[in-house]
Amino acid sequence: EDLTLHTPLPLPARGAVRMQIHVTAADPDGRRTVTVHSRPDDDTPDHPWRRHAEGTLTARPPATPADLPATTPPDGAEPLDTDTLYDRLAARGHTYGPAHRGVRALWRHDGDLYADLTVPDARALPDTPAGQEDGGPDRHPVHPALLEAAVQAALSAAPPAPDGHVLRADRWQGLTVHATGARTARLRVTGAGTGHAALTLTDPEGRPLVTVDRVDLTPLPVTALDHGRAADGLHTVAWTPVPAAGAADAAWAVLGPDPDGLADRLAADGATVRAHPDLTALRAALDDGTAPPATVLLPVGATGPADDPADDPDTLAAAAHDSTAHLLATLQEWLADDRLDTARLAVLTRGAVAALPGDQVPDLAHAPLWGLVRTAQSEHPGRFVLVDRDPDPADPADPAVLLSAAAHGDEPQLAVRSGALLAPRARTARTDTDGAPAAPPAADGGPVAAFGPDGTVLVTGGTGGLGGLLARHLVTGHGVRRLLLV
Template identity: 40%
Template sequence: MAVDVSGVYERLAGVGLEYGPVFRGVRAAWRRGDEVFAEVALAEEQRAEAGRFGLHPALLDAALHTAALGGDDSEQDSSRPDPGLPFVWSGVSLYATGADTLRVRLAPAGPEAVSLLVADTTGAPVASVASLVTRTVSPEQLRAARNVTHDALFHTTWRAVPTQVEAPATTGQWALLGTGSPYVADVGQGGPASPAAYPELADLIQAMNDGIVTPDTVLVFFTADSGARVGDPAEARKMAHRALRVVQEWLAEGQFAGSRLVVVTRGAVAAVPDEDVLDVAAAAVWGLVRSAQAEHPDRFVLVDVDDDTPVSAGVLRAVLECGEPQVAVRSGNVLAPRLARAVAPAEGVESGLVWDSEGTVLLTGATGTLGGL
């Protein structure tokens, strides 16, 4: 028996499931007892994208929408329960890829479960699902979920942490690798607050072997060379390789087991509103050192400074006294990263986020090594 599909998306919207034009793919449907047969298709504008997927997600989703179809309008409006949302998939097989139109059969497969057979327009099999368990969600539950804090969704924010610049320092002996930085005053410039400097970590290790006291804190600056483009890939590779070498040498030397390596960058993170990452090479250093921090707690400290106010040696000591592993100093204020709960915007309020369909998306995790490259 043919089923009128003209109102299926209005019915779904009435129970809180609103679908945009890309996902409104149901074209025709028929019922035979408890079975539903349907034809679903991508919108004309999306058909060129079908080849990018094993099974286009909008097509697969549209195939499930047919579960909301009743035998006639009255049945759809009254006797059928609210459509369920996918919950547990079992026995999923994909036989062909790139389809832009599908023919679908849904049949009961147990309590709150259906099976799917999916074919292309020639009848060749595309996919099958032995069992898809659904869970009914009421319109009230959907509406309530839209405007509440999402307990499982967080974002990073930078918040001020208390520091005492004038308090007596307990950070002990300091040393500096390489030269100083114009962004940090009184360090590496020969002043009374300037620590002893060594060209490389090997030179400091040799000095310790010759009898100097092992420093409690060792500073190293990672800022772009004068005139270097901060987005230059070559500069990023150069700085990351240098950071890797220093980190490996630091961890390999047992005499530094009780010391901290303080990595100072400029513009590696965006820590205040409307701020951009100014130095991509330094950002790469942050990523590398954060990995080292996860494996070796209390051995590294990351400090990012800005152009506005050169950081004094006193502020730098206060940063180390506060015990934060990662800080950003902005206009003299010390900020540390914190997780904050993400809150969905109220209905009718723009989130401020815009999806750039022409941009590049980097997916990491999954199979590892940057998502299998």
């Protein structure tokens, strides 16, 4: 009766995808709800089920042949070029391989499209292993490539999608199968060029195969077609050990105070290193003919109340403002000097991020620097690196580890904890804890969050229209009784 596609199904470069198709019992009117979910077919219990489609099944009587429009092009129909059809579709973001090119001929007449469709022979395609062809016509009530070819014909006449989007047949209504096993078909697209159309497929003799009352072609952002992880949902950041990189022998520079003795360590290892009070002094040295360094270290130490900054919030806020403004000016000065284009600036903090469970982030005054430098990294990849030193005074950072972090060319953000290098990685939030097969997914296809009745839920952006809707849903749908809207 209807089918709505929500999320594309990316296929992994290796491995398989586990599918879950869930059909409910019939309601009093004979309708059943069907949902389609997927997750990677591996042993990782962290992957949530991802919803791709949902719809309604019903046993309504199919239309009789007399009700169907003719699919043979009438006299006077205008033949359309099919030799360049797939090139034109590719220019609009729809790329099809040889196993999916089933449109053999196209005509236009009075706003409708007519087409001859066929299922490409998988056995004739290159690199098809024996025994892995499509299995013959009896495997599919309607061969997917045949139905896809009908959509391709409709796409060829649809209005183009906005920039950064592609069209997708994401809403189907009234799809009925009249006969099975066909490998060729004639097609009529009624309403072609309007963004929604009706499809009629018959065999060459005009007997009905498939009818679709309406299919909507709507724009989909290209970013939604990301072929990354097959699973999505809630994600979290996990700091993961990464191998150390050897400190390069190239020229180094240290700006400002050097409490960890990094310049001395570099010099002891035979590296060329120069210390400068600040970036202005470094640029003055370049004016005097000093060669630009490969890596520049900028240590920033703890400021503000050392024991508990929350005891003096005004002092903490002022220190955060001062440190951020100072670093912003330094980054702008760094980027303005073409002589430093090939150098990397390593900003070294201590205890400014929580990299491990239990980290208390004692240096809140410098925590905003991470957000500032991450923004600069997104605008100028490869120019900056962030390194957070171990906040535990009983476990001071080994200078060799810090230098390794600063020289690490592949990691823009690193933390040193107990002598090990950690880098942030996004991972799927765990939704089942014992690895057992998941229950049927939630209605919205995402992980189900648990809210304690005695806890407070913080909603940032909670004073806007969307925040108000979310707050209402938390109360009515999840039983939340305490909310903080900011």
